[in-house]
Ligand SMILES: Nc1ncnc2c1ncn2[C@@H]1O[C@H](COP(=O)(O)OP(=O)(O)O)[C@@H](O)[C@H]1O
């Protein structure tokens with residue numbers, strides 16, 4: 001259950017009115033999600049999602065909300081934060097930060113085929129290009145510095161062969177990070193967590209169309225290739241073995257490249273970046289699993305999945321579409 005902060009109908013109606021969204025007709029708590037309180041808010045003018053932020057602060061939120069606004073203005077289908085008459089998009093409910101965004105239609109595609117991957121790949125590249133002139137800056141807070149800080153915290157909970165893998169991979173990634181090729185990678189705002197459950201599709205089975213990307217609260221400025229690698233590891237994978245599914249991966253990358261061709265350095269670093277993306281989520285899942293935060297209400301994700309993916313990416317490097 002992900003309603004940590006109760007919002008009354010009166011509070012929601014007043015906020016909807018202030019944002020010129022019409023008269024409230026329905027307010028329903030959303031059970032999915034682990035970080036924030038989310039409600040579907042309906043008015044006589046449409047459907048919206050009201051989020052009360054439980055972890056992110058008033059100081060941190062402008063980077064994420066303004067990024068969504070920036071992308072929405074450039075016709076990337078992402079939730080568009082609604083402004084009041086003064087242009088303010090960050091609101092306050094129960095003393096906590098809150099936002100209202102438009103509701104994306106449809107549902108997540110949890111068993112994607114090539115045509116879903118193509119649509120996500122194409123839109124990912126468009127999103128990267130649309131973010132080039134985004135003026136705010138925040139690093140990827142789950143990047144290399146965070147791995148260096150967190151690996152020693154999780155190591156004591158691991159078996160000897162897992163420790164070796166984790167330490168060796170961190171060493172490898174630190175060396176890659178210092179190379180000129182890595183420094184030359186094109187960068188900009190990235191979603192950094194664009195898994196299947198953060199994308200919506202709508203339409204009849206077999207004919208689904210992408211309706212949007214959401215949950216931008218791990219976004220930051222990083223290499224575009226990192227975003228691509230995170231997606232390949234989730235959208236184009238055989239979940240039981242961790243192997244990349246060549247067909248879906250090729251469809252994803254080709255569609256991405258229809259919008260933006262990968263550079264020579266990106267192609268060269270793709271195998272290392274697929275390892276980096278697996279490492280990132282192995283570390284965060286280990287951290288959630290062994291050091292659960294007090295407020296966490298849901299079962300942590302299985303860390304062994306990303307350990308398997310990492311071993312697989314090391315054993316069978318994937319160099320992209322030839
Ligand atoms: N803009 C949106 N449009 C449609 N559904 C949304 C939107 N934002 C969130 N949701 C729904 O709410 C659920 C929880 O959102 P999520 O961002 O994953 O929460 P949390 O930040 O708590 O992890 C999603 O799985 C999705 O079903």
Ligand SMILES: N[C@@H](CCOP(=O)(O)O)C(=O)O
Nearest residue numbers: 034035193195215281285301
């Ligand atoms: N995608 C990550 C978890 C991030 O949490 P989210 O539910 O907010 O997307 C993972 O699978 O480990």
